[in-house]
Each structure stands twice: as structure tokens, then as C-alpha cells.
Amino acid sequence: MTTQLTHAAAPVKTSGRGSGRARGGQAADVGRPGFAWAVPATIFFVLFAILPLLAVAVLSFMSWGGIGDPEWVGLDNWSRVFDDPVMIKSIWLTLLLTVLGVVLQTPLSILIGVWAAGTQRNRAVISAVYFVPLLLSSTAVSVLWRALLDPNFGIPSEATWLFGDGNLFGEQSTAIGVLAFVSTWQFTPLHSLIYQGAARAIPQVLYQAAQIDGAGRVRQFFHITLPQLRNSIITSMILMVVGGLTTFETVLILTQGGPGTDTTISAYYMYQKAFKSFDFGAGAVIALLLVVAATIISLIVVRLSGYDKMRSTMEGVS
């Protein structure tokens, strides 16, 4: 869950940076902390996050089997990874699952979020239930669904009219369907909550004006609510994309990448390469590709949307 969360905020809060500085322009520097206050946390973070990230780039040019010293092999890992049909397939599967996740979750969570932004009491109660999947770890969610979808004892065995022979994990299409559904089950609450917060912040005056102009509910939704939610849609999509790229537990526990390699997404393939086949060089290459892909996609989404310019969604209000 949290890996996903962490990506959201990056473009959001940058706007707040420096505002304190501007306000304090006249104030003397008396009593201002020096950078020394930031040093302990920074050292810790560099040691356990930044250095490993640099190390993964170096390791991608080395051969290492887990024991002994890594050995320089140049581009060997890279060419091996790109000649590997399973790797190519895993990239497509990762993209497919990511796109499926965005397509399933976005409309659903916008609807739920906007609905939950209302004030009746029953909404609060229902929203509290929605929340539960978000508290479960990905491990617990995956184990739970693995048990619920068990071909012999689970729900499919009861509803053969819907699920056929009940073995949803035996075929690529249904296995991918399960993975997409389980992510949606787990993360729709998070995205609904993002939209709920944003929908609450939409000024009521806009709706009042629209009603005076005679705009109906549907028009109001498309002409006021959706445009006002633009920033949240972007944040939420970045979360979904990065979360989709780095999905791991769900695949490990629900499908083990199978049947065959039919659900072997890149993050799972990286784990297999590094920690099952002890080919840490190839694992490092895939890990690096994941970071690069996540960063590039986030940047593209932010750029395309004009989000980086922090355009106001308040236009037409004041």
C-alpha cells in the first residue's frame, strides 16, 4: 500500500515549498535552524535508499550469484535481459495489468468518492467499511482472496454458473482478471478517499450558479465536478501506474506468475531472477527498468496535464 502512497504526494506539495521563505523575507535570521538539523535523517536516507539505488545501476553491469564478489561484465546482463522472451512478455503483462487497473479503478473511485463527499450519516458508515481493505497488507489481501477463490472450497465452487469449472488460476485471461480485480478491491478505497477529499473542497457556489443556469445533474458532473477534480485524477493515476508497475505480493501469492509465465509481471520476474535463479545482475537490470519506467510515466502524466505549472482549478470562482 505504502509504496503506492508515497508516490502521490511528490508533485502536490512542491507548491508549498518556499512560501514560508517568502513570507519571512523581512524577519531576521535569528533563531533559524541551520542545515545540521537535517543531517542525521539525510545520512540515514542516503545510506539505505539513495546508495542502494545507485548500487543497482552499478550491479546491472556486474555478474553476481549471491556469494563472493560481483564481477564486471559490461552490457552482458542488459543484452541477456532484452533477448529473453519471458522478459519481453513480462513488460507487456505489466503494462496490461497497469492499464486494466487504471481503467477499472478510476471511474469507480470517482463515483464513490463524489458520492461519499455528501454529508448524510449513512455515507460515513459505509465509507468506514470501504476503508477496511486499505488496512490489510497486500499479503493479507492476497492470501484472503486465494482462499476465497480456492477451486475446491471457495466461492467459485458454489457459483459454477458464473465461474465454470471454478479454477480461475488455470487460464491466463481469468488469472489476469483475478489480479486486476484484487488490486481494484484493495485500492479503490484509497482513490475514493482522494476524490472524496477533493470533491468536498469544490465550492458550492459553482453548483448554485449552474442550477440557476438550468444545468442538470449530469451536466454539473461533467462541467463542474470532473474539471474540478483534475489534480486529484492526476495524482490518483500516478499512484495507480506506479503501484501497477511495482505490484508484487499479489502475483507471488495468487498466481506465482502462472499458469506457466502467463502472469509473470516484471517485478515478480525480477524477484525470480535475483532470488530464485541467483542471477542478481539480471535482477538489477529489471529493477532499474522499473524505476526508470515509473519515473518517466509520472513525469509524462504530470507534464501532459499541465500539473507541473500548478494551474488553478479555482478559475471561474473568484
Next chain:
Amino acid sequence: MRRRPNYLAGVASVAWLIIVALPLYVMLSATVQSKGDYAKGSPLSWPEHFTFENYSGAFDEGFGKFFLNTLIVTVAVVAIVVLLVPPLAYAVVRSRSRVASGVFRLFLLGLAIPAQAVIVPMFYLISEAGLYDNLIGVILPTAAFCLPISTLILSGAMRDIGHELFEAMAVDGASPRRMFLQLVLPLSKGGISTIVVFSALQAWNGFLFPLVLTQSDSTKVITLGLYNFQTEHGINVPGTLAAVFMSMVPILLVYLFARRALVQGLMGVGGK
């Protein structure tokens, strides 16, 4: 003026409520049935004979020890975060030093690093440091990955502290240390409890670092216990579900007591 009810979204919400609640119901009802009863009846039926053997069975599997390990990891991670982040956020918000603003950018960049990206070199580093299969080896990277979001949340909270308060203390000749202890810390209690909840959640639910950096039963955390339980006893659905439920009880308790901090943190993620 009141907005009229949104029927379309209402229907979607109720449909989704069923999809969310049904698995939770199946889980709870399965955990109080014997394995035999569960296999005989429908997963959706209410249990006829209540039993708690699934829960005691999980404890026979060592879940008590896994709980304890997870608790140690969680407490240690929260302690590291609470020790490191407030001074950092204070410097980010109040310092005029270019280094401090550069550091903040570094942490923003850190938001984009997924754990998967560093797990290979992390395995190397932790092994070299002799911390493989040691809870300390799990605690350190887990805490590091809590830092970016915590810094973001807490610096946001500290920015809300009124400027005139700092100026008033500056006039009194207060040192940065005194301002931190007497002004910043007391006024950012809300933000600190949010980062406590967040890092506790992340540490409690962590999977990849323990999976790769530990091995033996004595260092196993609860998520790994769940994973192993399901691989070894996949057929024992009630037992597995009892383990799943137990793994979430502490989180549910935290949720009950710290709902506000959690929801605020999550909503803050979305921006406005």
C-alpha cells in the same frame, strides 16, 4: 442550497459495498468453523458450530513469535522515524540554508523509489554488514522508506505554525533548539501522530524486505507467516483465514483509535 442525491454514484457505492463486505464476512464466518464444516457447507453460510481451533492452531504454528517480531520491527521503525523526521522537517521549513532545501528535494525524489528497485543491492549491503536474517537488517531499510512521506506530511504540518509565534520567540532571543522544543514540537503533535500511524502501518504490513532479508523462523514476521501458512496449508482455508484476520487485528485497533490521523494523512496525499 442542498445538492440532490447522486443516484448513479449511490448505486455504484452500494454495489461496491457488497463486493467489499462479502469477503470480510466469508473470512470471519470461516474462521469460527472447523475445517470439515467449512468444506461441507457453502462459503457463504453462517457457521453451525462455533470453534476457535483455527486461532489456537495458528498459534501452534508460531504466530505468537511472528507477532512479537513484527511488533519489534514496528516499534523500532516508528522510533527511528520519530527521532529523525521532526528535526529534518524543522530544518526544511525554517532553515534559510540552501543545503536544507536541497535535502528536501532529495526526499521528494525519494518518493519515487519503490522498494523493489533497491532490493537487490539491499540484499548485498545487508549481507555484507552481517545483518542478514537479523531483525535489525529489516528495520533499517523499512524505516528509511518511511522517511520521504513522513517528511512531506510533517513539514506540511509545521508550515501551518503561525509566523508571528516564531518571531515573538526570536525577539525573546530563543535559540533554534528552544523553539523546536517549546513551539514546534507541541504544535505539530497532530502531524507527528499521523507519521507514527503511517510508519507503523508500513512496518506492520511490510513484506518484501523481510522476505528477502530474513530466512529462519526466529526472525519471521507476521506477513511472512501468512505467506508460509498459505503455501504449506493452502487447503486449510479456515486456518489460513484465521491467520489473516489475526494479522489485521492490531491495525484495526490502531484504526479505531487513530482514524483521524490516518484519514487526514491519506487525504493529504491527494492534494486539493
